[in-house]
Amino acid sequence: MDELPLDQVYTLLAVVDEGTFDAAAAALHVTPSAVSQRIKALEQRTGRVLLMRSKPVRPTDSGQVVVRFARQLALLERGARTELGLAAGPGERQGPTRLAIAVNADSLATWFLPSLDRVPQDPPICFELRREDEAHTTALLREGQVMAAVTSSPDPVAGCSVRSLGRARYLPVSSPEFEERHLSSGRLVDRLREAPAMFFDRRDELQDAFVRSLADDGTGIPAAGGFRHYVPTSEGFRDAIVAGLGWGLVPEAHALPLLRSGxxxxLATDRTLDVPLFWQQWKLDSPALAAVAAAVAATAAEKLLPPE
Structure with missing residues (x-):
């Protein structure tokens, strides 16, 4: 493949980040026609369609490769300029280094945010957090949308390093009234399959995994006919269980105070569910990314259970 002109590469990144050609033109201080011409030239140079012209625009698989390259290049260039004490280059956005990170909702609600307060702010760093299920955050890494992710996958994404953070423990709980009404008789595993259950979203598999761990036959909650509530925030999920809507797996940090208060x-004194968590990030010599990784690892060591 021919050399990729940087103005065209950065223009593609601006279009993806801003969502439209017009918005990218405004951000780059050029005309929409210039943006369109650069994208067409880059597509001709690579011999591939890089953008789907939707609203907002979306990168194709090939476009994701170029977007990831652009983000990595921008991060390295900004880091080099900072170390050299150079001013921002022509067309480069002013302001702090921006790091996009994918994090699951329960980590955000329990232990992750304090780690960002430990990151040195000289030079300044701003964070763009993308909330996604821990089993799916690596997809954002592959697409080049984020530079690092908290994930449940130990298998590194291409071009990324991985380190273990620890285990997040979940407890099976319900309100006392819900337990009395739905779970007081019969085998617990049978009652859990039939009782209303809380789910974060349709990708949430924790409740199914817990039921399978109790079952002799390894089956979970019936997909058809199951009584499922969906509440897509960590705090709302917890509060819905307290209100008696259903049973569910709640992070230990959220569950313990509510268990103590009654x-x-x-629901099971001898069963918990532990989710291993890992930190994956681009393999880049970036001081900003290294500082964040160190802070996240230090906080995880204090707040999570040790890795198995």
Missing amino acids: ALTL
């Missing part, structure tokens, strides 16, 4: 009851 607002929740533990």
